Structures are given as structure tokens and as C-alpha cells.
Amino acid sequence: MTKQETGPRTGPGPAPGHARPSVRRKSAYPYALYLPAGIVFLVIFLVPTVMAFYFALTRWTLFDSEFVGLQNFQDFLAEQNLRIGFQNTIVYAVVTSGLKVVLGLLLGVLLTSKLRLRGFLRSVVFFPTLVSTVAVGITFAMLLKPQTGLVNQALALVGVDGRDWLGDATTALLSVALVDVWKGVGLATVIYIAGIMSIPQEYYQAVAVDGGGAWHRFRHVTLPLSWPATYSVIILSFIGGLRSFDLIWTMTRGGPGFTSDTIASIIYKQYQAGFFGLSTAGNVILFLVVTAIAVPLNYYLGKRQVAA
Amino acid sequence: MRTLKRFGAESVAFVLATAIFLVPFALMLLTAVKDPKQAIDLDFAWPTSWPVVENLVAVVEARDYVLLRAYVNSTIITVASVALLVVFAAMAAFVLQRRPGKVARLADFLVLSGLIIPPAVVPTIWLLQALGLFKTLPGMILAEVAFNLSFAMLLFRAFIAAIPRELDEAAQIDGCSGLRLFFRVIFPLLRPVTITVILVSSVNIFNDFVNPLYLLPGDDNATVQVTLYNFQSQYNTQWNLLFMDIVLIMIPPLVLFVFFNRKIVAGMTAGAVKG
Numbered sequence: 365m366t367k368q369e370t371g372p373r374t375g376p377g378p379a380p381g382h383a384r385p386s387v388r389r390k391s392a393y394p395y396a397l398y399l400p401a402g403i404v405f406l407v408i409f410l411v412p413t414v415m416a417f418y419f420a421l422t423r424w425t426l427f428d429s430e431f432v433g434l435q436n437f438q439d440f441l442a443e444q445n446l447r448i449g450f451q452n453t454i455v456y457a458v459v460t461s462g463l464k465v466v467l468g469l470l471l472g473v474l475l476t477s478k479l480r481l482r483g484f485l486r487s488v489v490f491f492p493t494l495v496s497t498v499a500v501g502i503t504f505a506m507l508l509k510p511q512t513g514l515v516n517q518a519l520a521l522v523g524v525d526g527r528d529w530l531g532d533a534t535t536a537l538l539s540v541a542l543v544d545v546w547k548g549v550g551l552a553t554v555i556y557i558a559g560i561m562s563i564p565q566e567y568y569q570a571v572a573v574d575g576g577g578a579w580h581r582f583r584h585v586t587l588p589l590s591w592p593a594t595y596s597v598i599i600l601s602f603i604g605g606l607r608s609f610d611l612i613w614t615m616t617r618g619g620p621g622f623t624s625d626t627i628a629s630i631i632y633k634q635y636q637a638g639f640f641g642l643s644t645a646g647n648v649i650l651f652l653v654v655t656a657i658a659v660p661l662n663y664y665l666g667k668r669q670v671a672a
Numbered sequence: 673m674r675t676l677k678r679f680g681a682e683s684v685a686f687v688l689a690t691a692i693f694l695v696p697f698a699l700m701l702l703t704a705v706k707d708p709k710q711a712i713d714l715d716f717a718w719p720t721s722w723p724v725v726e727n728l729v730a731v732v733e734a735r736d737y738v739l740l741r742a743y744v745n746s747t748i749i750t751v752a753s754v755a756l757l758v759v760f761a762a763m764a765a766f767v768l769q770r771r772p773g774k775v776a777r778l779a780d781f782l783v784l785s786g787l788i789i790p791p792a793v794v795p796t797i798w799l800l801q802a803l804g805l806f807k808t809l810p811g812m813i814l815a816e817v818a819f820n821l822s823f824a825m826l827l828f829r830a831f832i833a834a835i836p837r838e839l840d841e842a843a844q845i846d847g848c849s850g851l852r853l854f855f856r857v858i859f860p861l862l863r864p865v866t867i868t869v870i871l872v873s874s875v876n877i878f879n880d881f882v883n884p885l886y887l888l889p890g891d892d893n894a895t896v897q898v899t900l901y902n903f904q905s906q907y908n909t910q911w912n913l914l915f916m917d918i919v920l921i922m923i924p925p926l927v928l929f930v931f932f933n934r935k936i937v938a939g940m941t942a943g944a945v946k947g
Contacts, residue, residue, distance in 0.1 A: 392770075426794075499922065598829070
């Protein structure tokens with residue numbers, strides 16, 4: 365995104381001022397075209413976002429609010445499960461986006477190769493992204509049941525003792541994260557497929573001339589030149605992971621105990637309990653966390669993208 | 673020998689992909705057509721009886737036909753918000769791409785923040801209530817538009833960058849500018865990316881669970897995703913009906929997928945990779 369900013373200025377477009385500089389004509393691109401999008405975005409998105417900073421400081425019933433200062437933040441941060449929720453949010457985002465990058469890249473390479481079943485496999489991998497997260501969550505909660513679930517039955521066939529994946533505090537969060545990867549890796553793969561396909565063939569030919577093998581092609585051409593795809597996948601899935609709520613809510617409700625709670629699920633629990641100010645304080649915290657991570661990440665990745 | 677090895681590798685890929693990605697769907701389908709007793713097992717046993725129609729009717733009739741209302745609601749929300757989204761985002765992306773400057777930098781920043789910032793849900797409820805739009809379809813529609821604008825603009829913008837400016841200039845010479853330039857000349861050219869935006873955002877909005885949960889509570893306003901909770905309770909879950917419901921609400925995205933499979937992938941990547 366940082367790249368785009370410099371785009372228009374360095375580009376060979378018309379000089380600033382357009383057509384005839386002497387006559388100040390109306391631009392062919394009136395700012396009025398921004399209006400519909402701008403109004404909806406401003407009213408429905410920005411106003412609540414800004415108001416959140418105020419309401420987070422109040423005891424709030426939607427109808428009145430009483431200013432309580434930083435009390436909500438104190439309460440929210442004092443909540444013993446918040447530390448877990450915070451950790452979980454980060455772990456979840458790192459695990460899901462990391463796996464999506466690795467698996468997406470591998471699948472992308474595989475599905476751009478001369479495989480005969482390429483078309484079929486592409487569809488199969490992409491298919492889960494179309495199904496609602498709730499449906500996926502419900503189905504996998506069934507598949508992961510300790511005694512009756514298919515996952516453990518399959519594991520038993522090869523002699524491995526499965527466990528109660530979602531009921532066990534040590535595995536609950538990771539199990540949900542893996543399901544998230546199952547559902548989301550199709551999108552990552554598609555992004556990689558496009559990235560890999562846009563690499564000019566000459567580079568591969570050059571490697572062939574130098575006598576490089578498959579590993580060489582991957583290491584020195586595909587990997588560095590699919591960087592823009594990696595950038596998109598990381599940003600999309602990392603931010604998605606930080607905010608993720610529906611899959612966790614459907615599969616574990618934050619349990620067992622609070623061990624798979626994330627910031628988003630804590631926000632929902634406070635909202636359900638009627639603590640609107642507290643819930644909003646949670647939202648402000650989520651906002652700060654996401655921004656604190658996404659902005660430097662975007663900047664760093666954007667810089668590397670230009671360099672690559 | 674070499675072809676044999678390749679054939680082997682391809683078979684392995686096929687079996688693995690099928691097992692990992694399609695088995696869960698097979699389970700959904702099988703359970704959806706079983707009788708309640710057999711459905712409890714949640715296994716791959718072949719159905720002993722086929723109460724397909726009975727299950728279907730039971731799901732549709734449950735809770736006073738809530739599924740039908742939900743289908744209507746979800747369809748209205750999806751169609752209306754996607755329509756607004758496409759027009760609004762394409763217009764804004766067009767000016768943003770064509771007219772650099774301070775305003776564009778601000779717009780750029782807002783698009784980025786729309787991608788990053790998690791919506792402040794409770795204040796959104798407060799705002800919609802103040803506008804008289806809380807628990808209404810128009811309120812939900814506007815919210816979906818606002819939440820999906822940034823991504824749609826990103827896709828449109830990347831695509832518009834590839835449309836030569838000479839085209840605008842030619843149209844201007846013919847006396848076309850502003851709204852007319854956009855709707856007569858540019859918008860028709862955006863068709864490939866428009867299809868992608870329509871597909872991606874309609875799947876997104878149709879499958880949305882979180883926002884209706886907050887902004888559209890109540891049985892009258894149920895959306896299809898929320899109906900999935902009708903057949904689950906702490907003590908008793910009607911698995912066959914639950915999975916029949918899942919199958920039913922999977923159909924619309926599936927139909928889109930079957931018809932537009934290639935286009936989704938092609939158009940989405942055109943925008944996403946350039947990010």
C-alpha cells in the first residue's frame with residue numbers, strides 16, 4: 365500500500381493541472397464521486413469508531429452513559445482471563461497466518477505445476493472458503509469429538525490415541541486454529557497461484573540454462589518473486605486472525621474455562637452480560653492491538669516489497 | 673517408469689486432497705439424509721432409511737418457518753448491500769485512482785483503516801438506534817456496505833489502474849466527464865472485477881454471522897447463519913436437521929461457485945496480489 369502512494373506521481377500521467385493550464389476547467393474526476401461511499405463509511409464506520417473512545421470511558425446502557433474515566437480499562441485489564449485472551453489472540457493470528465503462508469505457497473506451487481488434476485484440486489482446495497464459518501465450526505466440532513469423532517477414530521486406526529481436542533485446555537485453541545487454516549488456505553492458495561502465474565517465464569528459462577533444478581527454481585525464482593502474494597496473504601490472514609470470533613465462538617465458546625478466549629470473544633461476552641462500556645473498552649484495546657501490529661507490519665512488508 | 677511415478681504422485685495428491693477437503697462435506701450430506709436415531713452416530717455408515725423429504729420439511733417448518741424468513745432476509749441483505757457496494761466502491765475507487773492529491777491521500781488512509789480497524793460493534797448499535805435503523809434490514813445493509821467497502825475499493829482500484837487514461841481523455845473530448853464518464857465509459861469496462869466483487873462480497877455477506885448477531889437480533893430478523901442455532905441445545909441436538917440446515921444454506925454460495933468458479937479466482941487475484 366505504501367507503494368501505491370508514489371505510483372501516480374512518478375507515473376507518466378498528465379501533468380498536474382490537466383489539459384490547458386490557463387483555463388481552470390472542472391476536473392473530469394469530480395470529488396462528488398466519493399460522496400456515497402464516503403457518507404456511508406463516515407456515518408456507519410468512523411463515527412462509531414471515534415465514539416468508542418468516549419463510550420469506553422463510561423458506564424453505559426446505550427441510553428445513558430456516566431463518565432467513569434479509565435475504570436473500564438482497569439476492569440477489563442484486571443479480568444484474569446484477559447491475559448489469556450490477549451495471548452490467545454496473538455498465538456491464533458500467528459499460527460493461522462503462518463500456516464496459511466507455508467501451505468498456501470506449497471499448494472500454489474503444486475497447483476501451478478503440470479498436474480493433470482490441477483483444475484479439480486484447485487476447486488477442492490478453494491471450496492471450504494465458500495462455506496459459512498459457523499457451518500464449518502459445527503461440523504468440525506463433531507469431527508473432533510473425543511470418542512465418536514472421526515478424527516480420533518482415524519487416529520485409532522493407525523494406533524494413535526487421540527484426545528478431547530476441544531475439551532482439553534492445551535489443545536483447544538490450536539485445534540480451532542487448524543480448522544481456520546483448513547477453511548482459509550484456499551484463499552491463500554488462490555492468491556499464490558495468481559502471484560506465481562504472473563512471474564515471467566524468462567526467469568525459469570534462465571535457471572534452466574544455468575542447469576538449476578526444481579529446488580533452485582523454487583528457491584531463487586518462485587519464492588522471491590511471489591513476495592507480493594506473501595504480503596497479501598500475511599496482511600489478510602493476520603488481521604483476520606486478530607479479529608477472529610465466529611469460529612472460536614462456534615467451536616469452544618472460549619472454553620474450556622477461558623482457555624481459548626480471544627479478545628473478540630471476551631468483547632462479546634461482556635456485551636451479552638450488558639456491560640456495554642466494558643465491552644467497548646475491549647474493542648478499543650483490540651483496535652489498539654490490531655493497529656500496533658498491522659501498521660508496522662504493513663510498512664515493513666511494503667518496504668520489502670519495493671526492494672524485492 | 674517416469675510416467676508411472678508421476679501417476680503415483682498425482683494419485684496421492686488426489687486422495688489426500690479429497691480426504692482432507694471433501695470428507696467433512698460428505699459427513700454433512702450423509703447426516704442430513706439420515707433418520708434422527710442414526711444421525712446421532714455422526715459416522716459414514718450408509719443411511720438405513722432415507723427421510724430426505726421429512727428432514728427437509730422439518731427444517732423448513734421448524735420454529736414457525738423461521739428458515740424461510742431467514743432466507744428472505746439474507747437474500748435482501750445480500751442483494752441490496754452488494755448492489756450499493758459495487759456502485760459506491762467503483763465510483764470512489766475511480767476518482768481515487770485518477771486524481772492524486774491531498775484528498776486521495778486521505779481516502780487512501782481511510783481505505784487502509786477500513787481494512788485494519790475492527791468495527792466498534794456496540795457504538796454501531798448505539799448509532800443505528802439513534803438513526804432508527806437498529807434491528808432493521810436497511811441498517812444491516814448499510815453496515816455491510818460500510819464494512820466491506822475497503823476491500824471492494826482495493827480490488828476496483830487495482831483494476832482501474834490498468835485502464836488507459838487516453839480512454840478518459842477521448843471521452844472528455846466527446847463531452848463526457850464526471851458521472852457520465854464513469855457510468856458510460858468506465859463502469860462497463862470494470863465487468864470482470866465487478867463480477868469478482870459481487871461474488872466475493874455476496875458470499876461474505878451471506879455467510880456473515882457476527883454482524884447480524886450484534887446488529888439484527890430477534891427471530892423476525894433472523895438470517896440464515898443464525899438459524900443454525902435452532903437445532904442445537906445444551907441437552908439435545910437434532911443432528912439430521914442441523915446438517916440438513918447446513919446443507920440448505922450452503923446451496924447459494926455453491927451455485928455461485930459452480931457457475932463462476934474460474935472468474936472468482938481470476939478477478940480476485942488481479943486485485944489482491946497487487947494489493
